[in-house]
Amino acid sequence: MQLEEIKKRTNPLNRYNLAVLLMMFVLATWSWKSTEMSVGVLAKGWLNMIVYLTGNPEIENSGFFPPASSSTGIVKYVKLMVETVQMAFLALILSVAISFPLAFFASRNTLEIIFPGQRLFDRVIRKVSYITTRFVANLARSINELVWSLMFVSAVGLGPMPGILALGVHTGGVLIKLFSEGIENIQSEPVTALTATGAGPLKVIRYAVIPQISPFFVSMLLYRFESDVRSATILGFTGAGGIGVYLYDKLRSYENRDVTTMLIIIIITVAIVDRMSAWIRKKYT
């Protein structure tokens, strides 16, 4: 290859990059226009936010500060926060129980292990498994956990249980997608080697696939747990248990100082969870 050719091909200001840049600009302008974004409105209105935080003059005691500090309140909110984390934890177990086995049916390479062969029948069964699992995963994933929560509340009534089911199902769908992408990116050589020993699909997956993806699995699990704890704090808005029930209640009755207390408890908990998962992640990988 000539130097001129190499220079031309490695120039960052090439037509492709410029086109992408232009496209981003057009998309952003279009979106800005149709969503009626406006710097002016924010510039004029941001003071109202301060008024909201310090309290509506027409409603007595409606400010967010200072946080409510009665010990009975704090104890109650901490207990609710613990319940919220418990919800997220059970949801995590549920979502893993759903997604871990299914992810292998949503990945082309593991389907080749589970249903080997090149006959038409083998290929059809692989395709069908792939499409069905991905479809189920997409369904579970694209319906928001709040919507799932409303549905489960109507099925099993108020309380933490519908929240756990909602989070579990939604996260199950997310994890199938994440896991299967991880599985499809593994190296195929160990699989070839263990298949060549005549071992069956379960053993090949156990010895050649799982060791390769386990750090990624753990990492995704922890990431989902963190975000499930955050989601669980607002699931209560639908009546599905956790601290969200009270958060919603107090917001509606303008008892905003209690809201601040709850928010502080949430922030501290989320920080602790993030810390712990960072530690586990480091330990594991």
Added chain:
Amino acid sequence: MKTIKAVKVKLGYGNKVVLTDIDLEVSGGEFISIIGPSGVGKTTLLMAINGNVKIFDGEMSVLNHNLRTIGNTDLKSIRARIGVIFQGYHLVKRLNVLDNVAGGMLRKMNSLQAAIKYYRHDQYELIYGYMRAVRLENEALQRCDRLSGGQMQRVAIARALAQEPEIILADEPISSLDPISATGVMDTLARINKEYGLTVIANLHQLEYARRYSRRIIGMNKGRIIYDGKPEALDDATVARIYQGERAGEVEPSLEFPLPAAARVAVYNA
């Protein structure tokens, strides 16, 4: 009864034919080397024996099973009787030496055991024995991504041994090793060939090793077998014809030319 028998087979991948007119008969206990230029299809020939390559035409049977009609269960059972040492080892890098060697005996474990990687005492003893056979018992708990190339090569051999196979297919088992480790690995293969009566078929790039260790050499060129006989009968002219492939035709022999020294000389002389 022949261990491997191929009559006029055509082998390849998808709709691409790599090898044509392959006639091959192997009996139990042989030590065979396959030589030939890069890309000629040595790996393809080995993998065909393990039922991993498409057969377009001809007949091929391995361990008394016709590969063209074999079903899934039978294929698994003949694979169990053939140990493969892959070019580039194909180890599970995140597992330690012990678990990688155990990978060779998966068929003998029940699923539950395999799921939690629980080995019985006799299984530990077997694995330990194979690790000792390749002198890796001290690295037993070391993860394979922390091993040297030669050590990984030996893990791959131990895994193949753990399978207790009747045939070992070794794809360039010494390609990335220094002369001393290479001799060590070849000695190991020669020993298991003699002691256990295993059939060993090895692809080699180093002609000297092929001559030294095997009693039969198969030379390939342009997708065909052009030599099949004793090492002593393999003369320089034939070596030149073997290595004078598509590539040797295009590329002028030079100092970087990736040929064994003997073949290089032969190409110059031809």
